[in-house]
Amino acid sequence: MKEESVKLINPFRFSLEPMERLLQINFEKDPDVFYIGFEPQYYDDSTYGTGHVILGWRTDGKIDVYYQPSLKIQNKTYDTFGKGLNEKIECAFEVASFDISQKGVQALYRFTDKYGRKIKLKIHEKNFKKRSPFNLLAPVGAASQTPSYLPLVYLFDFYFVRKNHTVVDVHIGDQSHKLDNLPVTMDGMRMYFSRYSTKPLIVKFNPSSDDHMAVMSLTDGQETVRTKDCTLDIDWQGSSPAIRTLRFSNHIYPIELSFVPPFPDILTMEHNKVREGIFQISCHPSLGLLIGRYRVIKRVNSTKIKCCPTEGWSPIPEKWSLRFLYRRAPVYREWPMSYEWKAFIDERSPMNFHIRSSWKRLKH
Structure with missing residues (x-):
């Protein structure tokens, strides 16, 4: 079958x-x-x-x-x-x-x-x-x-x-x-x-975009999906897939984007529901974590997503002088906190999706 x-x-x-x-x-x-x-x-x-x-x-x-x-x-x-x-x-x-x-x-x-x-x-x-x-x-x-x-x-x-x-x-x-x-x-x-x-x-x-969105196909229960430039680890919530981790391969060291709880499937998400969670971006272990929050709201034919690195960058200083530098110049840790990404995904016809997304700086 x-x-x-x-x-x-x-x-x-x-x-x-x-x-x-x-x-x-x-x-x-x-x-x-x-x-x-x-x-x-x-x-x-x-x-x-x-x-x-x-x-x-x-x-x-x-x-x-x-x-x-x-x-x-x-x-x-x-x-x-x-x-x-x-x-x-x-x-x-x-x-x-x-x-x-x-x-x-x-x-x-x-x-x-x-x-x-x-x-x-x-x-x-x-x-x-x-x-x-x-x-x-x-x-x-x-x-x-x-x-x-x-x-x-x-x-x-x-x-x-x-x-x-x-x-x-x-x-x-x-x-x-x-x-x-x-x-x-x-x-x-x-x-x-x-x-x-x-x-x-x-x-x-997430470069700003105003374009058609591709829809991926996977089999029920499939735990890993590989595309041209990334690998997704899938968490199944009943019959709905959710993105637990996305890994971007490159010539130096892979970058990993992960979600807690896993990022929901916007195709099967209930209307007028809000899903929230934490995301983190990591690279080499010596580079610490960039941490923030995500929020998803589903309407009838449109989904709104917001991501903001609210916790900034958490470095792992290997030297005493770096600890001093990061304390003296908090910009190293705090600069991502003022970034906010918003995306609107519209279903223009069955299985035909379009995304409009952009970044802005928030005032602190």
Whole structure:
């Protein structure tokens, strides 16, 4: 006898930004007229292309994006960076070199900015003391005003630039700029606030959408469903499937989204009923948990979903200096709390569903 097919809708999505490495160079306390920092990034991807990008963090909170013509840069990538994209500038860098070794960062960039000024960014670490990197969830979404997704920027092999035995030369036009300092020592060393990662895992959680929704088919009692980019663990509530866990695979470390109680099946959910629970997003064990609450309301032909990371990020600091840093700068733990995702799933005809979803920042 043929097993009966059961339908399921999964409203949760992850997408990957395939960056190879990044370096954040901060001089906010010694600012330029237009910029307070630069962020070199390197890509090597079949879709995005191969080459260098430099984000220019502006004094007005927006960003300018300088990029090599070999790259395909999308405006929406930068919706959640600061106050958003100011301008994209295709740039033929005179020099573009960025590598990370056991001694630290070796980076040199020379280019002309959109104001016609010569820019030089040089950081050359020559420290023979062994690095002691760690993993971090970066608070890149803290300043975003109009986010289109929740930015999960997991920085593996993350470290700050050490001050001793480091050559630094940041010039904008004929003016040099001093790098900001990290307010605490780390591993017995003084550090610049400039920092880097050799393995950035940049994931967009639930990008805003206005599109048709696919309906999944599974057999009654099926405990695992595999799609193109994720695996779902199913919990059965009678004859109705509920999503207990969703795992997003990638080239560094899988990300897991889990629900307590399991996220309900909106197809068989009773009308005018409300379901609530807790969700958490986890990655590598050293990266702790991002925790929040979800709420689902079912109407006749429409379902409303709301998710908010109300508990923020709960880190697992491996160093005393990190505990101090997280206490002194609560933005690391608190930035996700102000994000809220809402989605409306409408059944326009039998088994034909459409989703409208968006993110916003809440005032605290």
